[in-house]
Amino acid sequence: MTIPDSRLPTPEDRETIVSVRGLVNRFGEQVVHDGLDLDVYRGEILGVVGGSGTGKSVLMRSILALRRPDEGRIEVLGVDARSQDPQDRRHIERNTGVLFQDGALFSSLSVGENVQVPLKEYYPGMTDSLRYELALLKVKLSGLPADALDKLPSQLSGGMRKRAGLARALALDPPLLFLDEPTAGLDPIGAAAFDQLIRTLQQALGLTVFLITHDLDTLYAICDRIAVLADRKVIAVAPMAEVEQLEHPWAHEYFHGPRARAAQEAREREANGDGPRTQTQAM
Numbered sequence: 317m318t319i320p321d322s323r324l325p326t327p328e329d330r331e332t333i334v335s336v337r338g339l340v341n342r343f344g345e346q347v348v349h350d351g352l353d354l355d356v357y358r359g360e361i362l363g364v365v366g367g368s369g370t371g372k373s374v375l376m377r378s379i380l381a382l383r384r385p386d387e388g389r390i391e392v393l394g395v396d397a398r399s400q401d402p403q404d405r406r407h408i409e410r411n412t413g414v415l416f417q418d419g420a421l422f423s424s425l426s427v428g429e430n431v432q433v434p435l436k437e438y439y440p441g442m443t444d445s446l447r448y449e450l451a452l453l454k455v456k457l458s459g460l461p462a463d464a465l466d467k468l469p470s471q472l473s474g475g476m477r478k479r480a481g482l483a484r485a486l487a488l489d490p491p492l493l494f495l496d497e498p499t500a501g502l503d504p505i506g507a508a509a510f511d512q513l514i515r516t517l518q519q520a521l522g523l524t525v526f527l528i529t530h531d532l533d534t535l536y537a538i539c540d541r542i543a544v545l546a547d548r549k550v551i552a553v554a555p556m557a558e559v560e561q562l563e564h565p566w567a568h569e570y571f572h573g574p575r576a577r578a579a580q581e582a583r584e585r586e587a588n589g590d591g592p593r594t595q596t597q598a599m
């Protein structure tokens with residue numbers, strides 16, 4: 317089901333929650349970003365796309381202050397992400413939730429213990445029972461059954477591990493959520509369900525979501541705007557209908573190639589009440 321795009325704020329109401337200006341990231345001779353600019357608005361789901369190796373994850377890590385860029389300015393929730401001040405770094409960490417590509421759960425801890433890790437760190441005085449209840453709440457919010465709480469990550473399916481990672485990302489009620497290819501490796505039905513979960517949580521909790529994906533279905537189904545990375549920059553950031561019109565060769569191939577056509581056909585079938593999403597990810 318495609319959820320209508322109804323929440324994009326008008327330009328006057330927009331609040332920039334992440335601002336990136338003139339970003340440069342280099343690894344030795346390799347220049348990954350060269351003067352990249354991007355704004356993320358409060359309350360939107362921003363899809364971030366680009367060919368493999370264009371620097372989507374490096375951009376995310378730079379915003380999260382996990383990597384110090386070579387040049388440029390990044391402001392996250394009013395704080396300079398390049399700041400060395402531990403208070404600033406903590407502010408970013410405290411207000412952001414991250415679902416890494418592989419879930420990044422501690423393999424020796426149960427799902428419940430994984431979700432409790434950030435709670436223990438930020439609220440050391442919290443009672444065990446309250447921490448347990450909060451972990452249970454996040455696990456249920458993420459669409460897992462209560463008995464998943466006591467399971468190890470290895471005892472879960474790939475889709476359940478993603479949900480467990482999401483539960484941990486939401487542990488501290490962050491206003492800003494980062495998702496790195498959340499539907500990669502999921503079957504089409506699982507991927508569609510995960511998309512809907514993200515949209516539902518985003519609306520219910522008022523989240524801003526920065527979502528790296530290759531999955532065209534996700535872009536169509538839940539993203540308010542799409543940022544396209546190419547040539548070491550964000551070459552466009554706009555709603556889907558606009559980025560589909562880009563002339564750039566990679567963007568044209570991505571939005572009009574065989575997988576895009578398959579996604580389009582699947583959406584038409586779905587609109588006619590005629591069958592679920594097809595697999596169009598992993599480009």
Ligand SMILES: Nc1ncnc2c1ncn2[C@@H]1O[C@H](COP(=O)(O)OP(=O)(O)OP(=O)(O)O)[C@@H](O)[C@H]1O
Nearest residue numbers: 343346348366367368369370371372373374375528
């Ligand atoms: N720590 C690092 N050391 C050296 N090179 C790195 C490092 N991290 C990333 N790179 C390089 O930076 C480039 C961008 O990497 P990044 O992981 O951000 O790409 P991506 O757009 O997320 O790709 P994909 O879609 O395949 O996940 C790649 O060429 C990668 O090899």
